[in-house]
Amino acid sequence: MKPIKRLLIANRGEIACRIIRSCQLLGIESVAVFSDADRDEKHVREADRAVYIGTSAAAESYLNAEVLIGVALKTKVDAIHPGYGFLSESTELIRRCQERNITFIGPSIESIAQMGSKINAKHIAHGLHIATVPGYNGESQGVKELLAQARRIGFPLLIKASAGGGGKGMRIVHIEDEFEGALAQAKQEALNAFGDDSVLLEKYIVRSRHIEVQVVGDSQGNVCHLFDRECSIQRNYQKLIEEAPAGNLSADTRQALFDCAVKLAQYLNYQGVGTVEFIVDADTGDFYFLEMNTRLQVEHPTTELVTGVDLVALQIQIAQGGALPFIQDDLSVKGHAIEARINAEDPGNSYLPEIGKLDLYREPIAAGLRVDSGVTQGSSISPFYDSMVAKVIAWGETRGLAGQRLLQGLGDFAIAGVKTNREFLMALLACPTFHQVLTTQYIDEVFPDGWQPWGEEVHLAIAAVALATEQETKVTGAFSGTPWQRLSNWRLTTGAGIPAVTRLYLRQGDSTSTIQLVGGSGQYVVTLVKEEQISEFNILLNLNKTRSQVEVSGSRSMLDIAINGSQVHLSSSKLNRSYQFLSLEEHLLKEASAHTDSSSVIRAQMPGLITDVLVCEGDAVQQGDIALAIESMKLVNNIVAPCSGTVSKVFCVAGDNVEGGTLLVEIESLTD
Known part of the structure; x- marks a missing residue:
């Protein structure tokens, strides 16, 4: 094979930077x-x-194999590295590479094809006497056949897309009455994501653990494992926290997982880096083959930190025909590594994806800490791709030390401009149950009623004071003629010796907070009124462009504060908040608009692609019925009817790209 001197990276973001x-x-x-x-x-x-x-749009750029090959030829590269996601498991891209004598950094087209279908992969595993989850993976995909198989397997069960992963096309079905609706959604989601609506059915193991084994093979037939990882902490089948090695796993079970993974890789004559995933029953210890990912995994840094092996460099070496630089006995695990994925989403609001500009972004630097990211301050989080902002990975001699370093690293990560799950991740890591046996039910068990950020009222008050202080400075300086300065009353009152009084408004969902501020020069008495609840805070703020000092009722702390217009972002070791304040006129306009249509229309909450419209004009709907589905940041969200009534207008069809706030459906409410 030819040496690689120039390499095209057919990907974006943090994995592109990693390569x-x-x-x-x-x-x-x-x-x-x-x-x-x-x-x-x-x-x-x-x-x-x-x-x-x-x-x-990914389909017109990162998923366009023809365009990528054209760039590869134009730039005369020797190889293409697909990263993960997008075309990383695309046989079409490999075929095009082979036709043009371009090296593909990854396994053979045969290995990808064999493992690309979960149905076929399970047949191969079964033939190798590797246990698989009881279920159905046949070719017959009719609703009646699948329902009959579901009854045979028993409920609860899992519907899974055969052609892909990442949680797309997956639904848990607890009772038979839910099956056909869940099947239709899973098939549609699978078709949109992978171009194939084939599904398989599996018995749902309630207390399951997600354990995977890293494998690597070369063109000389050598295959090794690089030990295991645990990825049980998930939300909506998306991994959030991963670690290497898995804790609370018996030596016998661990070795059996290694043996099965290596056996499968040897059967495939596997060349490259891959991951064999298993489900382990937390109660019985039994394990079952789940799937094989024939690419680099998002969580690969945990393996790199405990083995000292650069997996990307190893991929490139293997692709050039090189032999593995080690045998199994050369490899060992040193210490423990844990990774957390920081996503642009709002965990306190049903994990709604966030888009916007990173007005503040500062990565932590500390011993045993690694950050993989593809963004910097000023970067934009767009609706076109996944919501991951960065990965924070911590290593320690023990699991406890790695966890503590990760907590500290997350705390020192300053991010503002969009809401993230940083605080939520810290809450997951800080729970005592994190040090027990983990299962895929971990989040539901730790936060059965959902998670909400702490101290919302006091942080809202601090943000209001920051905005008031900044606007006061602007007003007493050069007049720019902005609406905020025209509406402000600091110049009128403070000049007459009367404490400045102003009001701001904040709309969150269906509720509005009124914030009254009395004072000036960074020292205010703040009164919050929300749903007839009144709170008062005495706040002293020394606002700086770097770190700001805030004192609340005699207690001082340091914050990063970023202000962009009327939007204020707070970031510290314990919090990450963003608030969009309204002036009086804006508040009144919002109230009028909300009164007019909030209870009888459906609007897009953010930009996205309409994947399915389930209602037509004239349909009767009940509050909570699914009206349509919208895909944003590679996630499909079901949008429900806000009231019971009759659909009067439908303004979209499947395939439409819509902006945030776009009117999608009007409903004539029964209460009108």
Whole structure:
């Protein structure tokens, strides 16, 4: 095989930056690609070269194999690294590479094809005497046949897309009455994501653990495992916290998992890096083959930190025909590593994805800490791709030390501009049950009623004081004629010796908070009124462009505060908050608009793709019925009717791209 001197990275974001780092270590020239949305992003700046490949929609850029091959030929690269996601398991891209004599950094087209279908993968595992979850993985996909198989398996069960992963096309069905509706949704989601609506059915193991084994093989037939990882802490089948090695696992079970993973890789004559995933019953210890991912995993840094092996560099070495630089006995686990994925989402509001600009972004630096990201301060989180902002990975001699370092690292991570799950991750890590046997039910068990951020009232008050202080400074300086300065009354009252009084408003969902501030020069008495509940705070704020000092009722702390117009972002070691304040006129307009239609219309909560419309004009609907589905940040969200009534207007069809706030459906409410 030819040596690799120039490599095209057919991906974006943090994984593109990760591959660039290994290329730099190996002396390989890196070529990045970018869409309209990514024109100014980190991976474009860090690569040796960067080439534009299309519009922001993934189908017209990162998923367009023809365009990517065209760029590869134009830039005369020796190889293409697909990263993960997008075309990383695409046989079409490999075939095009082979036709053009371009090395594909990954396993053979045969291995990907064999493992690409979960149904076929289970047949192979069964033939190797590797246990699989009881279920149905046949070719007959009719509703009647699948329902009959579901009755045979018994409920609860899991519907899973055969062609993909990442939680797409997956539904838990607890009772038979839910089956057909869940099947239709799973098939539609699978078709949208993978172009294939085939599904399989599995018995749902309630207290399950998600354990995976990292494997690697070369062209000389050598296969090794690089030990295990635990990925049980998940939400909606999306991994949030991963670690290596898995805790609370018997030596016999661990070795059996290694043996099964290596046996499968040897059968495939596997060449490259791959991951064999298993479900382990937390109650019985029995384990079952789940699937094999024929690519690099998001959580690969945990394995790198405990083994010292650069998996990306190893992929490149294998792709050039090199032999594994070790045998199994050379490998060992040193210490423990835990990874947390920081996503742009609002855990306190049903994990609604967030988009916007990172007005504040500062990564932590500490011993035993690693951050993999594809963003910098000023980067935009767009609706076109997944919501991951960064990965924080901590290593320690023990699991306890790794966990403590990860907590500290998350606390020192300053992010503002969009809401993230940083606080939520810290809450998950801080629970005593984190040190017990983990299962995929961990989040539901720790927060059965959902999670809410702490101290919301006092932080809202601090944000209001920050905005008031900044606006006061602007008003007493040069007049810019902004609505905020025209509406402010600091100049009128303070000049007459009367304490300044102003009101701000904050709308959250269906409720509105009124914030009254009395004072000036960073010292205020703040009164909050929300749903007839009144709170009062005495706040002294020393607002700085870097770290700001705030004193609340005699207690002092330091915060990062970023202000963009009327939006205020707070970040510290314990919190991450964003507030969009309204002036009086804006508040009155919002109230009028909400009164007019909030209870009888459906609007897009954020930009996205309409994947399914389940109602028509004239349909009778009940409050809570699913009206349509919208995909944003690679997640499909079901949108429900806000009231009972009759659908009067439908303004969208499946396939429409819509902006946030777009009117989608009107309902004539029964109460009108």
